[in-house]
Amino acid sequence: MTGQRKMVDWNTRTLEDSINHSTPRTRYVHVRKHARKIMDADPRKKQCEMCGFDAVIEVCHIKGIAEFTLDTTLGEINSPQNLMYLCPNHHAMMDKGILHGHITQLAE
Numbered sequence: 001m002t003g004q005r006k007m008v009d010w011n012t013r014t015l016e017d018s019i020n021h022s023t024p025r026t027r028y029v030h031v032r033k034h035a036r037k038i039m040d041a042d043p044r045k046k047q048c049e050m051c052g053f054d055a056v057i058e059v060c061h062i063k064g065i066a067e068f069t070l071d072t073t074l075g076e077i078n079s080p081q082n083l084m085y086l087c088p089n090h091h092a093m094m095d096k097g098i099l100h101g102h103i104t105q106l107a108e
């Protein structure tokens with residue numbers, strides 16, 4: 001292996017230890033980066049799970065990052081069951097709470 005840096009096991013990191021304190025906008029940058037890594041390793045199709053759009057997709061947390069307590073590990077927050085691919089439109093709807101009813105139906 002080349003370029004190996006200090007190994008950080010993000011799965012066992014807590015939310016508190018993962019928060020980026022530089023600006024509010026980048027608060028969860030490490031959490032989101034880890035989420036994308038988890039999804040890269042997941043066999044599911046890289047397309048919006050609501051509409052199938054695949055040109056621009058984002059990794060979305062079904063239970064929002066801010067809803068977890070600070071002692072929760074990233075392994076739990078970023079478990080594949082809590083992540084889904086959404087297009088920017090559906091992600092925006094999800095963040096506004098418009099999608100929640102649909103998501104619950106999918107899970108049932």
Ligand SMILES: [Zn+2]
Nearest residue numbers: 048051087090
């Ligand atoms: Zn979509």
